[in-house]
Amino acid sequence: MRSALLVVSSGCVTALHVTTPAPTAAEAPAFALPAQDGHRVALADELAHGPVVLVFYRGFW
Amino acid sequence: MLAISGDSAEDSRTFAERYQLPFPLLGDADLAVSRALTGVTSDGNTLPGIVIVRGDRRIVERRLATAKDDRVSTAGLVEALDRALGTHGPAIADDQFGAIDRIQIRLDAGGGHAPGGPTGVASLTALAPLGRFVVVGPRASFDLRDAPVALGGELALRLPFANDIAALELGGIAEYAPIAPRGAIVGGTAVLWFAWSPEWSLELTLEVDREVGASRVTGAFGVARMFETPW
Numbered sequence: 001m002r003s004a005l006l007v008v009s010s011g012c013v014t015a016l017h018v019t020t021p022a023p024t025a026a027e028a029p030a031f032a033l034p035a036q037d038g039h040r041v042a043l044a045d046e047l048a049h050g051p052v053v054l055v056f057y058r059g060f061w
Numbered sequence: 062m063l064a065i066s067g068d069s070a071e072d073s074r075t076f077a078e079r080y081q082l083p084f085p086l087l088g089d090a091d092l093a094v095s096r097a098l099t100g101v102t103s104d105g106n107t108l109p110g111i112v113i114v115r116g117d118r119r120i121v122e123r124r125l126a127t128a129k130d131d132r133v134s135t136a137g138l139v140e141a142l143d144r145a146l147g148t149h150g151p152a153i154a155d156d157q158f159g160a161i162d163r164i165q166i167r168l169d170a171g172g173g174h175a176p177g178g179p180t181g182v183a184s185l186t187a188l189a190p191l192g193r194f195v196v197v198g199p200r201a202s203f204d205l206r207d208a209p210v211a212l213g214g215e216l217a218l219r220l221p222f223a224n225d226i227a228a229l230e231l232g233g234i235a236e237y238a239p240i241a242p243r244g245a246i247v248g249g250t251a252v253l254w255f256a257w258s259p260e261w262s263l264e265l266t267l268e269v270d271r272e273v274g275a276s277r278v279t280g281a282f283g284v285a286r287m288f289e290t291p292w
Contacts, residue, residue: 027119027120028114028118029098030118033089035086036074047118051114051121052113053111055063056065056066056098056111057107058066
């Protein structure tokens with residue numbers, strides 16, 4: 001948990017302007033994205049184990 | 062938990078190794094997932110936020126950055142994790158529990174004022190969800206004074222709240238009493254229900270009917286057994 005918090009607590013958004021309309025989708029798209037070690041992570045596979053928390057963060061600002 | 066950003070795999074790898082992160086950092090290079098779930102900022106980056114997704118892919122919580130210097134707070138993240146894991150507050154979805162997605166078989170009993178004086182009433186109702194905001198189903202009701210048995214149905218608009226484990230329903234009822242005094246019964250109901258488990262919920266009902274030329278006003282308390290919809 002502590003390491004997880006580092007990710008989000010290091011975020012600092014300056015001059016934030018949202019350029020896309022606020023998403024209103026009731027369901028998450030069935031995405032699969034590459035992780036840092038190269039393997040693809042599919043949302044569906046994670047959901048098989050229960051609810052999933054997605055943390056969107058900015059790496060650079 | 063999955064962390065998502067527009068960073069390259071190489072940057073994320075460095076970051077994850079530096080802080081020994083135990084969860085994957087996913088690269089959303091074209092920001093398609095960010096755009097769908099949080100948003101994109103004017104500098105072409107992911108809008109920070111937390112999104113909680115239930116087992117059936119339904120989004121049950123979305124917290125987005127809204128202002129300058131807004132960020133995902135530690136408290137916000139801990140609360141989101143607590144809710145997702147069901148360790149604090151009303152659990153969102155252990156076993157993909159979603160009360161508003163379920164059929165309810167309700168048994169209610171109460172009393173009120175009928176044309177001839179005080180009366181006792183009971184009803185048995187099966188309600189199935191048609192989407193998020195509508196429920197419909199058959200119903201049988203019993204009135205000690207005026208209509209021993211009446212058969213019909215109910216159609217209601219539903220306003221879910223409290224993470225979809227409770228709702229207010231405003232509905233209409235149409236029934237026919239086949240035993241004397243025969244006649245049609247039409248009315249309106251307001252129901253407030255709360256699910257405390259995936260299988261059971263409690264409800265309070267206020268009902269106003271027009272039956273055989275007179276009005277009836279009743280209140281009732283009930284319990285419902287909930288079932289997965291087969292569709």
